[in-house]
Amino acid sequence: ILPLQVEEMKRRQYTLAFTSAGAQAQTYHVSFETLAECQRWHRQASTVVSMRLSMVDLSCYSLEEVPEHLFYSQDIIYLNLRHNFMRSSGAGSLDSLCRFSQLKSLNLSHNRLGEFPVSLCEISTLTELNISCNGLHYLPSQIGKLLNLQTFWLDGNFLTSLPEELGSLQQLSCLGLSFNNFCELPAICEKLIILDKLALAGNLLETLDLAVLNRMSHIKSVDLRLNNLKRAAADTLEGNKSVTYMDLRDNQMTDLDLSSLGSLEQLHCERNKLKELTLSGFSLRALYASSNCLTAVNVYPVPGQLTYLELSHNQLQCVPDWACEAKKLEVLDVSYNLLVELPSRILRSLSLRKLMVGHNRLQSLPPLPEHIPLEVLDLQHNLLTKLPEMLFVKALNLRYLNASANSLESLPSACTREESLSMLQLLYLTNNNLTDQCIPVLVEHPSLRILHLANNNLQTFPASKLGKLEHLEELNLSGNKLKTIPTTVANCKLLHTLIAHSNEISIFPEILHLPRIQFVDLSCNELTEILIPEALPGALQELDLSGNTNLVLEHKTLDIFSHITTLKIDAKPSLTADSALTSTFWSHGVAEMAGQRNKLCVSSLALGSFAEGMEAVYGMFDGDKNEELPRLLQCTMADVLLEEVQQSDTMFMSNTFLVSHRKLGMAGQKLGSSAVLCYIRHDVADPASNFSLMVANVGTCQAILCRSGKPLPLCKVFSLEQCSEEAKRVKEQKAIITEDNKVNGVTCCTRMLGCTYLHPWILPKPHVSSIPLTVQDELLLLGNKALWEHLSYTEAVSAVRHLHDPLAAAKKLCTLAQSYGCQDNVGAMVVCLNISEDSCTCEMHGLTLPGPGGFSSTTTKPATPSSSSGIASEFSSELSASEVSSEVGSTASDEHNAVGLDGSLLPRQERRCSLHPVPPSSIFQRQPSSATFSSNQSDNGLDSDDEQPVEGVITNGSKVEVEVDIHCCKGKGLEFELPAAEYSSSAPGPEDDSGLVLIIRRQNSVNSNTVQRGVKEKCELQKSLSTCCLYGKKLSNGSIVPLEESLNLIEVATEAPKKKTGYFAAPSQMEPEDQFVVPPDLEEEVKEQLKQHQENGADQDKKEEHVAALP
Incomplete structure (x- = not known):
């Protein structure tokens, strides 16, 4: 920010001398390799030196004082010091700012001053001063010395009054007092004869005294937002001819009469409690009165200058008559009201360009005039069963139409001759009762860019019709009964978005041939395969194929999709x-x-x-x-x-x-x-x-x-x-x-x-x-x-x-x-x-057991596997194609899952739990179960302390195949001592019920028991499900078991492919053909564990034979 002198050195080739202009001037010599480069630098430096420094921004630097060298520049006009910690006294403090002889604008907001620095009153050249948000409770009397002050911002303080000396500032035109503690309009403002803008938002005013406002005949703009205004009082009938802008938003007024403000041009009164509003229409140009309880709006005389009228979110039952006669009205918003009909005069307006009448109770539109200049028409959320027959013929300028959420069954034609003159570009017809009969009418709008036909009764989309919409950019056909997307979609060269979820589409459309396609959503359909071109469009960013239960993607297909930012599959x-x-x-x-x-x-x-x-x-x-x-x-x-x-x-x-x-x-x-x-x-x-x-x-x-x-x-x-x-x-x-x-x-x-x-x-x-x-x-x-x-x-x-x-x-x-x-x-x-009255939970953590009649062929639809770590957005199988491992799809492993069995391997007709006794059964089944090895610091089968895989464990890259023995037999007469981590139920069973014994053989289980037993007896007490929870008690290695046992921990979960960049960094997935290899230093330990496992298995078989022999 220092002014410099720059000159060429004659004694040194290609060298420039840069000299600072401070008290301790220093000269720097800079050499260049070529003459051209030296000359270019000389030209640019000379331009900078010739510029006079006038604006300095030092905001948000945590400064306590102004840098000393800055005072050597006497050309500074604008100085911004907001969001600092400036001191009031000392070297470089606020007391020193008077050294800037040309300073006109000073911003000291958010400096936690506490008091107004009196030294600022000595800077007589100031025309703008911002000292907002400094905790000020009063202004000093010396403020009257700032005779040239034109703009004074005092927002966000604790002021309740202004000194009389402020009336001396006869040049003051803008006064900001917002978010202080004023309870009334400051009387001193009457003396400020040039003041035209008064901001008092966020104060404590309860009454708008129009009489006081009338005495301030010079004020044009009044901001009274966010006060506690309940009413407007007028002691006299004298009118105010100066106020042109008033903002009364977010107050508590129930009725408002501002008919005395004959010069009012723009009024904001949103989010009050207004039931009735009365205004003067002599100068009114814009009225914003949404989010009230208005039942009547009176404006007299007819506002001939009115261009914008917003009356949405009220309780109007009809459009005001004066609005139909406003000759210059361009925008009318009466949405979210109680309208049952539209006056025909409103459509005859030659100036109206935008009409918003959505969310009302319209059953039909009035007869149309010969020419309708409307460009935007919003009719959504009404009770319309049809549109006027000649709507598209007479509204030739119509570019946007939203008729969603009605009961439309057909559409009017857009042409009376062979050629259509329609300029319609955006058409929203979602959530109606349209059928295939409306499709031929749509092609009569050749300029269509966005077409939404979701949630209708479409069964087909004729190929010959779709191909004619050559300017189509976005097409939404979701929620219909379509079985195919016509191949003529390839003619829509500008199409970038296709949304067709929740249909019955079984053939992948030829959408990937389009050069500009970016987003394709074909989820919740019946796709079975995808036909992929040799080269995908480079613009493709997202492809959603989730919800197609029969779709199988090969690795070759996934590789082709590798460049897509987002690929969603099941x-x-x-x-x-x-x-x-x-x-x-x-x-x-x-x-x-x-x-x-x-x-x-x-x-x-x-x-x-x-x-x-x-x-x-x-x-x-x-x-x-x-x-x-x-x-x-x-x-x-x-x-x-x-x-x-x-x-x-x-x-x-x-x-x-x-x-x-x-x-x-x-x-x-x-x-x-x-x-x-x-x-x-x-x-x-x-x-x-x-x-x-x-x-x-x-x-x-x-x-x-x-x-x-x-x-x-x-x-x-x-x-x-x-x-x-x-x-x-x-x-x-x-x-x-x-x-x-x-x-x-x-x-x-x-x-x-x-x-x-x-x-x-x-x-x-x-x-x-x-x-x-x-x-x-x-x-x-x-x-x-x-x-x-x-x-x-x-x-x-x-x-x-x-x-x-x-x-x-x-x-x-x-x-x-x-x-x-x-x-x-x-x-x-x-x-x-699907919460039942008992919300019962199975004793063995929801373990599904076979009923007495054997196994059912039905299986429960799986929920999306989840993880407490939250690595995928919603864990809805959303991942990049390049990140899909050998197990196609996205499943997230949950490190907190309890040890259990895969419920899909033991299907049955009825789920049993501790509240519902299981009938005695002697069925024995042996089923292989897929489970993953998982701990907090291990991935792809690697232990947290091992750098090499373990040999002898067969894996496909994301699952470890193990076998689990399940013995279901009668347990009468057996007395097992339940571990502390187990819980049981007090639900009594039949007198002859001998109970159910479940024996699960595991290797180095979490609680160090070889066998876990669960017995359902008559007098057992039910404990909380949380008593068998091991989660949260992690050890130093991040697992829930000791380090030496984490290798053999088996959890029923599937490890999720994790994203590789940003917050989704994770090690790469192993290929299916990869196998684990035991490090040399662990071979003896692994052999010893296998030997112990075999011995334990032999002992257990003897116990099982004894259990099976019991009556």
């Missing part, structure tokens, strides 16, 4: 005993769509089998514009929850959020994320009780419970617009809420994870609620802000309640939000609940 079915049990209680599906954004900033966490296996964790994280924090929280929050549950039985949900907030570290300094976390578990105090649901959230992510078909909100929305208590707290802490309703202009949320630099205005403390689950609970829905902004709770529940596939349900919610106008990232999670 997990290979692999049930553990715990996942088989929990899948009977709940199953989940997740959908995340980027919309019009270039990146996805929403992540989900879905663990259907958490901790002990009889619990579940679901979460959603929305970073708004950052993707880093949602992914961090997705990866860490489940682990934090698991640790906190062991530390506290009451505060673990709150502590989970606080610890996760702390673990964000530097990433959470300036970035933030909304979060919602749902935890399903048994009550620790009453293990025999039903499941309970605990929900914690910050920000705008929400969860709702569908109980008996009705939505039950579980969260509190922490935003300035929707939570008055939070807005009051932020105001009291003197944060600056900008006009777009954001804290310090950053975020609308008042509680988030991250954003630590905005503390204490932004807090990580969550809202926590708990509710017991009942038989009436059907669904748990999670969504981010974008989802709930476009879908009501009731509509979301009714839209997916009848669907059996949670993945298809989640996809449908996102599709509906996009068709209703959402262009942002949208995320939805649907958890289907």
Whole structure:
């Protein structure tokens, strides 16, 4: 920032001399290799030297004093020192600023001064002074010396009054007093005859005194947002001819009469409690009155200059007559009202360009005039059964039409002759009753770029018709009954998005030939194979094939998809005993769509089998514009929850959020994320009780419970617009809420994870609620802000309640939000609940046992295997194709899974548990079971201390094949001493029931017993499922067993392919042909273990023969 002198050195070749202009001037000689380079530097340096330094920005440098060398420049006009720790006295302090003789603008906001520096009053050249957010309680009388001051910002302090000397500032035109403690309009403003802008937002005003405002005849703009205004008082009938702009948003007014403001041009009065509004129409240009309770809006005379009218989210039953007569009206928004009809005059307006009448009760549209200049027409969420026959013929300028969520069965034609003149580009017709008959009409709009026909009754899409939509860029055909996508889709060369999930498509469309295709969603269909071209389009970023149960992808196919950023496929079915049990209680599906954004900033966490296996964790994280924090929280929050549950039985949900907030570290300094976390578990105090649901959230992510078909909100929305208590707290802490309703202009949320630099205005403390689950609970829905902004709770529940596939349900919610106008990232999670009255749990952790009639051929549909580490987004089998291992699909290993058997190997008709006695049986079955070797620090079969694999263990790269003996026989007369870790039930059985003995042979089991026995007796007491939990008691090697035993620990789980970059770093997966090799230094130990295992097996066989011989 120092001025320099630059000159060529004549005695040295290609050398320039740079000399500083400070008191201790120093000269630097710089040599160059060529003459051209020397001359180029000389030209650029000379240009810089010739420029006079006038603006200096030293904000956010934690300065306590101004650098001394800065005072040598007398040309500084603008000096920004905000967000520092400037001292009031001493060298380089605020007392020294008067040395800048030309200084006109000074910003000292956020410096924690406590008192107004009197020395600033000596800088007579100041025209702009910002001293906001410094904890000031008063202004000194010397303030009257700043005679040239034009703009004075005092926001975010504790001022209650202004000194009389302030009236001397006759040049003052803008005065900012927002977020102070004023209870009335400062009377001193009457003396400021040039003052035209007065900002008093966030104060304590309760009455708008129009008489006082009338005496301030010079004021044009008044900002009274976020006060406690309840009424506007006018003692006289005298009109005010100066005020042109007034902002009364977020107050508590029930009626408002501003007819005395004859010059009012723009009024903001959103989010009040207004029932009636009266205004003068002489100068009115824009009126914003949404989110009130308006039943009448009176404007007289007819506003001839009005161009923008927003009356959405009110209780209007008809469009005001004066609005139909406004000759210059361009935008009319009356959505979310109670309109039953539209006046025909509104469509005759020659100026109207945008008409928003969605979410009303319209059954039909009025007769159309000969010419309709409308460009945007929103008719969604009405009761329309048809559109006017000549709509597309008379509305030739129409470019956007949204008629979603109606009852349309047909569409009007767009041409009366052979050629269509339609300019329609965006057409949204989702959630209607349209059939194949409407398709020929669609091709009459040759300019169509975006077409949404989701959730209709389409069975076919004629090939000849689709090929004519050559300008199509986005096509959504989800939720229909289509069996194929025509091959003529290849003619749509501009197509970049195809969404056709939840159909009956069995043949992969020829979509990969399109040069611009980026996103393809064919999930929840009936695909069996994929036809892939020799070269995939380079623009392809995401391919979703999940939910196609019969689809099998070969390794060659996966290699071809290796460059795709996101590939979603189904997990290979692999049930553990715990996942088989929990899948009977709940199953989940997740959908995340980027919309019009270039990146996805929403992540989900879905663990259907958490901790002990009889619990579940679901979460959603929305970073708004950052993707880093949602992914961090997705990866860490489940682990934090698991640790906190062991530390506290009451505060673990709150502590989970606080610890996760702390673990964000530097990433959470300036970035933030909304979060919602749902935890399903048994009550620790009453293990025999039903499941309970605990929900914690910050920000705008929400969860709702569908109980008996009705939505039950579980969260509190922490935003300035929707939570008055939070807005009051932020105001009291003197944060600056900008006009777009954001804290310090950053975020609308008042509680988030991250954003630590905005503390204490932004807090990580969550809202926590708990509710017991009942038989009436059907669904748990999670969504981010974008989802709930476009879908009501009731509509979301009714839209997916009848669907059996949670993945298809989640996809449908996102599709509906996009068709209703959402262009942002949208995320939805649907958890289907099946909670019985007893919510019983099997004694052996959900081990499925054969019934007396043998085995059933039916098997339970597996839930998505999960992990407490949260490595995959929702763990919905979303992974890059290059990361898919030899086991095609994505399954995540859970290091906390209990040792058990694969439930899919022992199918039966009816699940048995400690509450339901199992009939005596002497069936003996021997079944091989696939299990994985897993510990916290070992992957692909490697022990945490071993660098080489172990020889003799046959593996396919992600599973270790073992055999487990299961003996089911009568145990009458046997007395086994149960280990402390086991639990049993007190449910009595028949008098002749001899009980059931289950013997599982394991190698070096966790509790060091060779055999685990479970006996169901008549008088056994039921203990909590948590008593047999070994999780959380990890040893130094990260495992739950000693280091020497971790090698032989067998857990029924499948290890997930992990992403290789960023927060998903993991060792590469082993190929199926690879085998383990025993290191030389472990050969003797392995041989000794095998020998002991054989001896133990021989002894055990003798015991088994004795058990089998019992009556």
